[in-house]
Amino acid sequence: MLKAEYQRRGPVPQEVIEAVELQLPALAPGQVRVKVLAAPINPSDVLTLTGEYGMLPPLPAIGGNEGVGRVEELGPEVSQLKIGQTVLLPIGCGTWVTHLNVEAKKLIALPDADPQQLAMMTVNPPTASLLLSEFVDLQPGDWVIQNAANSGVGSYLIQLAKLRGFKTLNVVRRESAVAAVKAEGADVVLVDGPDLPKRVREATGGAAVRLGIDAVGGVATDHLAGSLSEGGVLVNYGMMSREPCQVSPASFVFRDVSLRGFWLAKWFRVSTPAQQVKVFAELTQLIASGKLKTRVAATYDVSQIKEAVAAAARGERDGKILIVPK
Incomplete structure (x- = not known):
């Protein structure tokens, strides 16, 4: 298992982040283990690495703010999810990893569709x-x-x-x-x-x-x-x-x-749960049906995080850069 971690910020984003070994504890009650299927690199992620974004996590930190995964293991007291289910990862949870432990109540079950397109749904x-x-x-x-x-x-x-x-x-x-x-x-x-x-x-x-x-x-x-x-x-x-x-x-x-x-x-902070459900219900349906999609320029494994961030930081590319763990 791997994670893309950074312990400092700097003007060249790919220089501050690296793939390191990930060790996860045993699942606590209410948690599930998720294998990450795809997680994009957004401009805000690059600005977070350089220190120019409006909201910066404490260091050290794991990169990635959105993505989708597949439930691999259920912890005690989890009944609302099934092994093999595709789920939307919580925003800001550090998605440039191969696996992560997540509270089941924070996961949203998704329809079976292209995980790379679903991975870009949150931002x-x-x-x-x-x-x-x-x-x-x-x-x-x-x-x-x-x-x-x-x-x-x-x-x-x-x-x-x-x-x-x-x-x-x-x-x-x-x-x-x-x-x-x-x-x-x-x-x-x-x-x-x-x-x-x-x-x-x-x-x-x-x-x-x-x-x-x-x-x-x-x-x-x-x-x-x-x-x-x-x-x-x-x-x-x-x-x-x-x-x-x-x-x-x-x-x-x-x-x-x-x-x-x-x-x-800020919209997430000030909008009501009903407003958020309305927006994401429409987007989920459109993406799952193939009516809404975007181009993918390239995919990289977590072990290639430096190359992936460099590619995302370049202006001239045709489509999104995704982390797709092997």
Whole structure:
């Protein structure tokens, strides 16, 4: 058994983490042993390793915030789960491991479906879903613009928008990413640049664009702000450029554009159990049925954690990096 552990943080994320032997104690009452089937590496995981994320676990720590596993052993007093059952792992439990002991009551039984797609359900899909629903009352036929459209969240946002009847303007940072984003069902794909607002108006025929989604920061934020219609809302949820959001006062003053922020961890804290169940019930059904999915660029064993984190930290890749224990 192995775990991907880090005892410090630093600017090069793959240098601070390594695979080490894992020894688990005997199961306590109410616990089960789970074999991890798949666990993704998200941008927030990389920022946690560098120390730049908004919430950092105490050290030493095991990497990984989401994933799925298979129940291998039941501890005393466990009756609600069965051996062989696929389960969603608790968020933030350190999922870059081969096995872990978990309280049975914290596990959610999942339908039989692709474990790699199910493993990515806790972070990116709800982020995309809530970005589309929490800030602007969109109606079928409305336009939404997003950057980092080739990211995990970007992929889910395109698919969810189409299911809800919205049209998407999708911004990427390089021409080589255009084809893959179009294949996701994007209505329009544009390469970022200072003239983005002009090209957006041409693509939409001057239609209103009331919602913008920014994962990049820096000047990319300003390009999206300039593409929004009067009174539009721009929501930032990431900093892929590692630069502060930049917006011209003209967008704020003359067109009443507003800039908001979104953090899924905060939503988990303030939302009700009923709200969470509603969001995840929809996403589980869509992912299990194959109607909602995202590209996987590569998979790595826990023993390859350094290579996996390096791959995830690189900007130019087509799809998610997953830890898939052998």
